[in-house]
Amino acid sequence: MAEAIPLLPIGLSQADSDTPDPSRTAVRGARKKPPPHLADLDLAGRRAAVAALGQAGYRADQLSRHFFARLTDDPADMTDLPAQLRGELAAALLPPLLTAQRELDCDGGTTRKTLWRAFDGALVESVLMRYPERVTMCVSSQAGCGMACPFCATGQAGLTRNLSTAEIVAQVFAGARAMASGSVPGGAGRVSNVVFMGMGEPLANYASVLAAVRRITEPAPAGLGISQRSVTVSTVGLVPAIRRLAGEGLSVRLAVSLHAPDDELRDELVPVNRRWKVAEVLDAAWEYAAATGRRVSIEYAMIRDVNDHGWRADLLASLLAGRLAHVNLIPLNPTPGSRWTASDPAVAQDFQDRLADRGVPVTVRDTRGREIDGACGQLAATVRA
Numbered sequence: 001m002a003e004a005i006p007l008l009p010i011g012l013s014q015a016d017s018d019t020p021d022p023s024r025t026a027v028r029g030a031r032k033k034p035p036p037h038l039a040d041l042d043l044a045g046r047r048a049a050v051a052a053l054g055q056a057g058y059r060a061d062q063l064s065r066h067f068f069a070r071l072t073d074d075p076a077d078m079t080d081l082p083a084q085l086r087g088e089l090a091a092a093l094l095p096p097l098l099t100a101q102r103e104l105d106c107d108g109g110t111t112r113k114t115l116w117r118a119f120d121g122a123l124v125e126s127v128l129m130r131y132p133e134r135v136t137m138c139v140s141s142q143a144g145c146g147m148a149c150p151f152c153a154t155g156q157a158g159l160t161r162n163l164s165t166a167e168i169v170a171q172v173f174a175g176a177r178a179m180a181s182g183s184v185p186g187g188a189g190r191v192s193n194v195v196f197m198g199m200g201e202p203l204a205n206y207a208s209v210l211a212a213v214r215r216i217t218e219p220a221p222a223g224l225g226i227s228q229r230s231v232t233v234s235t236v237g238l239v240p241a242i243r244r245l246a247g248e249g250l251s252v253r254l255a256v257s258l259h260a261p262d263d264e265l266r267d268e269l270v271p272v273n274r275r276w277k278v279a280e281v282l283d284a285a286w287e288y289a290a291a292t293g294r295r296v297s298i299e300y301a302m303i304r305d306v307n308d309h310g311w312r313a314d315l316l317a318s319l320l321a322g323r324l325a326h327v328n329l330i331p332l333n334p335t336p337g338s339r340w341t342a343s344d345p346a347v348a349q350d351f352q353d354r355l356a357d358r359g360v361p362v363t364v365r366d367t368r369g370r371e372i373d374g375a376c377g378q379l380a381a382t383v384r385a
């Protein structure tokens with residue numbers, strides 16, 4: 001899938017001192033959880049929550065229809081509910097989760113990036129990208145990220161906390177509502193694709209991400225009804241979680257952020273590689289492909305003189321030849337003061353040609369949103385500064 005913002009931004013030359021520990025993705029210290037929300041729960045859970053408020057279970061279905069089908073969380077719109085009940089149910093199950101802190105757009109308004117502030121001040125970003133044939137929401141799964149990739153703005157700031165299921169769904173909901181309202185140039189429409197390529201390592205927040213995938217893909221009133229095949233979950237290569245995902249019976253696409261075909265370089269660019277090596281990550285990816293029948297996306301940020309050598313293209317081709325895989329080359333989004341920058345176009349073309357010549361499907365990813373700090377973490381970094 002050649003879409004989505006460049007996940008990989010920036011980069012300051014921070015030493016990647018520690019191998020990130022995926023098991024340490026829990027919140028640092030004791031913090032309050034986000035308020036519980038309808039979108040955290042499946043339909044049965046919502047009915048139980050409504051029953052706990054002393055109301056009939058079918059009220060949960062009504063509330064769900066308003067939220068997931070009519071895309072409203074405003075009690076005033078819920079005219080099929082008794083007036084005195086609307087406010088009570090909305091207060092209990094539809095609390096505001098994310099407040100738009102800043103919104104930037106480009107591409108004539110068809111690319112829209114939002115910086116959200118959560119209840120505890122945590123900042124996350126999402127991007128809506130409208131193309132002629134699809135509308136993609138790129139969402140964050142964590143506030144910050146603990147994976148410490150040295151070229152990434154989000155990685156430099158570390159992990160703040162995992163997002164709740166409803167906080168993830170809220171980003172898609174906001175995009176769906178913007179599309180339905182006709183406020184995005186091109187007329188009213190719907191979000192067709194969701195990519196987990198914003199801030200965070202999705203598989204390090206496994207339970208919330210998996211529930212969010214279900215909420216996003218289940219038909220209304222259970223969820224937003226977006227096709228599973230149009231959802232992409234990315235990972236830097238948390239092998240046990242990839243295997244677990246393969247067993248979930250889903251047909252979402254897996255994207256593996258590889259960025260280097262050799263362990264020596266990948267240990268540096270993607271520090272979690274010190275725990276799970278390239279061969280192990282790819283083995284898990286092929287297991288995923290076999291279990292789901294879905295082609296795996298191999299994400300490869302093109303970083304000048306770092307990972308763009310011809311021999312690395314040849315090595316990558318040898319690892320992927322004959323596999324159910326597709327390579328997305330991503331021109332790195334350079335930022336002021338960074339020692340990492342995008343590959344020379346001629347070098348990038350040669351890299352692409354070497355893969356294509358060996359029969360590996362390869363595209364260069366669209367880099368929408370560059371002029372609005374499109375890469376993950378850049379807008380949050382700006383605001384924090």
Ligand code: SF4
Nearest residue numbers: 145147149152155200
């Ligand atoms: S996993 Fe993604 S968000 Fe996290 S540090 Fe690496 S590139 Fe950045």
